[in-house]
Amino acid sequence: MNRTIVYIVFVAAVLGLGLLIGYNNIPGEWYQSLAKPAFNPPNWVFAPVWSILYVMIGIVGARMFLDHRRTTAMRLWLAQMILNFLWSPLFFGMQDISSALIVIIALLIGVAGFVIASWRQDRISALLFLPYLAWVAFATVLNSAILLMN
Incomplete structure (x- = not known):
């Protein structure tokens, strides 16, 4: 299999x-009406940050697939992708801040677990x-603050 492909x-x-999930779960009037902490970044920050992160996540996924396909790290990579893609529909789509917090805590654990599991290999x-x-740690604090303030 061609590695570049x-x-x-x-x-x-x-x-x-x-990007598709983000496009279908754009923060709207509901999000604008929420009380947010002073450290909440402006909305324009999220798209470029997530785009850069998604490129890096994709590169890591390819590395795992090519060289460590049947490892705990690869399973954690898949798990964190599912949790990552679940968060926006819960938070913005369903406007369920509490469930989104549970998911992002699990995502934080999954990402940290991936770092630990992949460190040696x-x-x-x-x-x-x-x-x-x-x-994700920052987003978890932000999600928590929004929940507490609303």
């Missing part, structure tokens, strides 16, 4: 699905997930 497919799939993938881990 695998990378292209993974990055395109992750980025494409992420693929340090580059683990390192590529550190900005994602930081962003």
Whole structure:
């Protein structure tokens, strides 16, 4: 299997699905009406940050698929993708802040678990997930604050 094609497919799939989910779950009037903490970033920040993260997540997914397909790290990569793609429909689509918080906590655990599981077998993938881990940790705090304020 051509490695370059695998990378292209993974990055395109992750980025494409992420953008599709984001497009179908745009923050609307409901989100604008919520009380938010002072550290809430402006809305324009989220699309570029997630786009960069999705490219990195796709690269890591391709690396896992090509070289570590039957590992705990690959299973964690898949699990965190499912949780990642579930969060926006819960939070923005269903306007269910509590369920979204449960999902993002599970996502945070999954991403941290991936970093730990992949550290010895693929340090580059683990390192590529550190900005994602930081962003999900921040998003978890933000989700928690929004829940508490509303």
